[in-house]
Amino acid sequence: MQPGVVFAQDYQYMCSEAGQNIIKDAIKTHGLTGVVVCSCSPRMHEATFRKAAAQAGLNPFMVEIANIREHCSWIHKDKEEGTEKACVLMRAAVAKVTLNAPLKAGESKVVKRALVIGGGIAGIQTALDIADAGFPVDIVEKNATIGGRMAQLDKTFPTLDCSSCILTPKMVEAKANENIRLITYAEVEEVSGFVGSFKAKIRKKARFVKEDVCTGCGVCMSKCPSKKGLNEFNMGLNNRSAIYIPFAQAIPNVAVIDKEQCIKLKTGKCGLCQKVCTAGAIDYTQQDEFIEEEYGAIVMATGFRPIDASKFDEYSYSTCKDVVTSLELERIMNAAGPTGGVLLRPSDGKHPHSIVFIQCVGSRDVSGRGKPYCSKICCMYTAKHAMLIRDKYPDVEVHVFYIDVRTPGKNFDEFYRRAAEQYDVDYIKGQVGKVYEENGQLVVRGVDLISNEQIVLNADMVVLATAIEPDPTARKVANMLTASIDTNDFITEAHPKLRPVESPTAGIFLSGVCQGPKDIPETVSQAGAAASKVIGLLAKDKLTTNPCVAHSDELLCNGCSCCEKVCPYSAISYETKLINDHGVKETRRVAMVNEALCQGCGACTVVCPSGAMDLKGFSNKQIMAEVDAICL
Amino acid sequence: MNYSYYPGCTLKTKAQELDRYGRESAKALGIGLEEIDDWQCCGAVYPMVRDEIATKLSAVRTLMAARDKGQKLVTLCSACHNVLTRVNNDMRTDEYIRSRANNYLDPAVPYAGETQVIHYLQLLRDELGFEQLAQAVKNPLKGRKIGAYYGCLLLRPSKVMAFDDPENPRIIEDFVRALGGTPVVYGMRNECCGAYVTLKDEAQARVNVERIIANARSQGAEEIITACPLCMYNLKKHQDGSMPVRYITELLYEALGLKEADANADE
Amino acid sequence: MQMSEKDVAALVKEISGSDVKKCMKCGKCSATCPAYGEMRFHPHQFVAMVARGRVEELLKDPTVTRCLSCFACVERCPRGVEPANVVAAIRVLAEREQEGNNFSPADVPKLLSQDPEIPQQALVSAFRKYRK
């Protein structure tokens, strides 16, 4: 037995009630001053065991975990070697725990306001739920209107109800709710602070239209002579004026001037919109504004975009107008879209007779061109498109090339089968290798793996189910929030199963596709989950802080300010005070750590030349003891 | 600027025009092409199985010769370009192949893929510049509707060849534009013409050629240009002659006014 | 010593440098293959059969030489499997096994008399392709 160890017990499920009782009983019976649990990762059950220790009257920070599962038994095939390593890890934990000191958590304040970054369905739903609980919420949306991707969709699966019909009421509610402040056409620039009290700086871009004055009448749009801007809402399939309201149901229903397109802003001449605006809302001199606000919690709801289909030009997306992405098809099918909802092929506006859908364009692709993950929503929306087309235009032949049809979800497979069986959509198991134009039609060369034949189809349109990727702002925002992000730029959860809507960074929550591909119902339920986590946080008056914070020994401090300079939280300040150094009284400049601000990174401890600065719970001595024990 | 130049065997025999037009045009453009001394055939086909090293050695010798001259290596034939680029990549990235090839050749300085292999078209685009080229054009190819035929060898595998977007290449179209012609984009321009089986399976090669030519024609091409002697042979052989096929260098030669000069000289 | 079918399959994987396990069976290789109609087995079948260790039939198939080595399948494979390398490995092994010289210098004069335009390159590559 290791020195200092007086009791050891093997039990299979230490985290169970019974297991915890073993720990509690041992603490009481043997008067233990420290506990080492050799088990799974401390990231999993450290809190459990600490709580158990506390219940038995031991300071919870007198517990250490030796991770002999994730870091040992699960990866080492050789039992003997693994056991040997487990012993070493245990020895290190024992060495550490003997140097542990009881720690007491401090308290910090909770600002009772939340920030939601992104105003799509995820952000809107999260904000509505938080607001309903009585807490103020700000939604920061980078576009001129909230609504996000869902506003662009025509119908939703598997119910086929109209997307904007179910979204618009939520948008209106977000506007009307007095606890919600919409900050549109704005981006978060800087975030500092930590859970309970983040500080954010938000840049509200100049709209050149006074938001509180504009009535949204739209006269300016009809009079604007610059009409060459690509209509982003319609995926660039048609044009819009330089001054525009993104779409009819936009919230706020306020115009915005695209400064790249506006003749007045570029040349100083024109000014027509100002002349026709009876409300007097146009202001060409408007500047970006900054809003600074404190928040207790922040929700990321930054959403997604489809990948660039021109990376897969074997499908001729760049060269053939009649090859479109699924999101473009949504706009073509939508009554508010460029064709007024009539299915017409883009090249010549003619009615198509044959449409080929290609699934998994850029999804499940590890070649470097696409994304390694399944985009999850494509099988269902393709079935939806196929079904809607067959329903509205029974003369149109629809073929779908698929690798697998993935339809887990309530009524999802039934939906897909309806497309195939009831609507006679031709599902072909196989992929398309090439699409090209010939004699005014598209030639699609694919394979049918079931009949083992290469097939060549003539089509009037080809629809690419392009993979989705996190919105490019996600990485920037995540970095600002110090939320971890994975190799695909999806935000990492605190735990993939048990804490799916929280980031490992306390106070940062995840809503919608920024966490991983998901459909609308999943997004809405995740949005609600994130909101409930936020509400739980904001409902508290105080937060207990991490007691593993830096601490400076006054007697050793040189007053050199090195620590102050590397602290990311400005948690260290200097004070000139009278120090009694073993009987010698002297006025010295010494470092003081604000424990409420310190997050315990330890950067200060290493730059401190005298070793005055140390980190509770991860002290120099403790880590040295671990090193010693490992290298024994 | 001077470059090492690797013509390859076909340019010395059946594709002499490709070579001559290329050299003369380069000269007219002020580009120095120095033929590598004592070059050997590159092997024409990149050996795809990993345990074949010997068949890559002649390419390594050529690459080393350019390295020793401190010059970039310019190729013209698509097949040579493919073989040299890929073998060079092996020498740069594959320790297994590099060590064996160096052991076998035992050069004074071991070769590790230092040479930069560029195709004649890249020479024009990246070293000279298509804008510069356009200014040198004396006889713009006005009104000519030209379909570029890339084939496979210049483009694939794109990770190694890094020639252009493998699915939507633009370099030959830009080249045609620089010469004053009208490029015609057609989907089959990067599909294989079947030249690899042209000796033994003519029917198969014919199917491929017909597809390509039909597609080019449907999109409005009136002539096709290529950089590959084998494609040239194949594309000519399996059609009725209604679709002219020319080398890229011939077009260049013509646009630079050199063909006219030849004709005048003949008179 | 006679190699087992499984060993040959392992050899195919090794000399092709292709990781056939990465295949997700989407069929894009076969969808894009310009020689599809000429070959008894198609690119996705080569990959699948090698993965399962079934190479004997592939080695016996004379239409393996119809592969154009155009690399369309390699370029477009979403999983980086490189089916053309697998086909090439099968062809090379078949030629090695049969001492198979399917093209001889003696054939050249006849070919050239039929078509004097045949470029050097075609002959060199034919030697590469059809001979051990």
Next chain:
Amino acid sequence: MQRVSERVIARARELMREGTVNKVAGWKAGEFFYDCAPYVFESEESLKDLVYDRFCAANLSKYMIKNSVAAGAEGGKVLVLLKPCDTYSFNQLLTEHRIARENVYVLGVGCEGMCDIDRIREKGFKGITGVDENADGKTLTVHTLYGDGEVAIDDVLVNKCEFCKGKAHMIFDELISDNEDEGPRGDRFAGVRELEAMSPADRFAFWQSELSKCIRCNACRNACPACSCRKCVFDNDASGIASKANTDSFEEKMFHIIRAFHVAGRCTDCGECTRVCPQGIPLHLFNRKYIKDINEFYGEYAAGAEAGQRGPLINYTVDDIEPAAVSDKGGN
């Protein structure tokens, strides 16, 4: 140096007499003429022992930590004599808030290089009784029991002066100097480069042989202006590195490596460590390695060139060199 010396001593007296300062930190000759040690003079009378000659190599800036505070407590000021190289240390200590600047009067003193008695002895002189600087300013007359001899100053400079950083003072309240700044003397990284060019095994052998001479007398630590912690980590049990018991050899083995890291980015290359080492260990080769690396990785940086600089180890840029890339640089 004679002229400067006289002016310096006279000025020190004057400042004391006027009451501008009530203390003078300077050098006092010890038992032997070459034994000029730092000394704080507290009266005008005592200043008769103040010397400033070719053997006043000691860097006085470190003494200002205690004395500036003490002077303040007494309501006075302390005069410190700083040679050009010493001013870097002084600035660095100001940066680290170690010196009460308002209580210090800095008299910058010109310097033409300090001499190393051991190097004079190495020239074959025995029974040295005194040394006089000749009028040419380039040679010394060495008086010995056996008669006089001559030696070139350049041949007997202490290491730090051999690689003098320059004749310019980085900080002063008043300056007494006839020197024009000629910039640095010699290539101070030559020694580092030489080591870098060796094989890892040879480098290890070199350091093993050098460091095995160490007797842990702490002279380097005591002289070093950067090593001015109130309590050194090696003396602090809680640091986990101090060796109270002989069973732990960590401190023994790693003392110099840790010390070098502790002063990295803060060391001004004042050269005191090497100068005071009784065993002649070239400790500056550690410090100069860090300085050279810092210059190469993060751009030229001279600790103490200015007060208030942000040191390279408490700074970063987002595109700093990766440690992996570093290992491919330098060395063999």
Next chain:
Amino acid sequence: MSVNADWKPRIVAFCCNWCSYAGADLAGSSRLAYPADVKIIREPCSCRVNPMFILKAFERGADGVILCGCHPGDCHYSTGNYYTRRRMALLFSMLDYIGVERGRTRVEWVSAAEGAKFSRVMNDFVAQIRELGENVKVGDLRCKE
């Protein structure tokens, strides 16, 4: 290289709690094996790793030390790993300078999602240390006879 046939490398891995330790957990739950010679010490942030810890490990006979943290720019504490990067660049250069082969020290950025990378890095590092053999040197570096 090593004369001792029973020799097994002793490797200390310092991992930050937020990225690399979680990455190691993911490697574990994904059963991505690496040699048992690697022992992980958990730190709040890579910037908590004092060079003294590394020197201590070497002095105690470690054959290799690897430090893993969040990717630069992704630090949980926003800037910690930037300081780590500088410190370790200088420390490793110094260790090389005193004759500790460069291959024995390494910094890797491993995110919480990179279980596969964690395993790959550890396999690679252990292989490298095995190649270098036993590290007897630092233990022998005496400052005092």
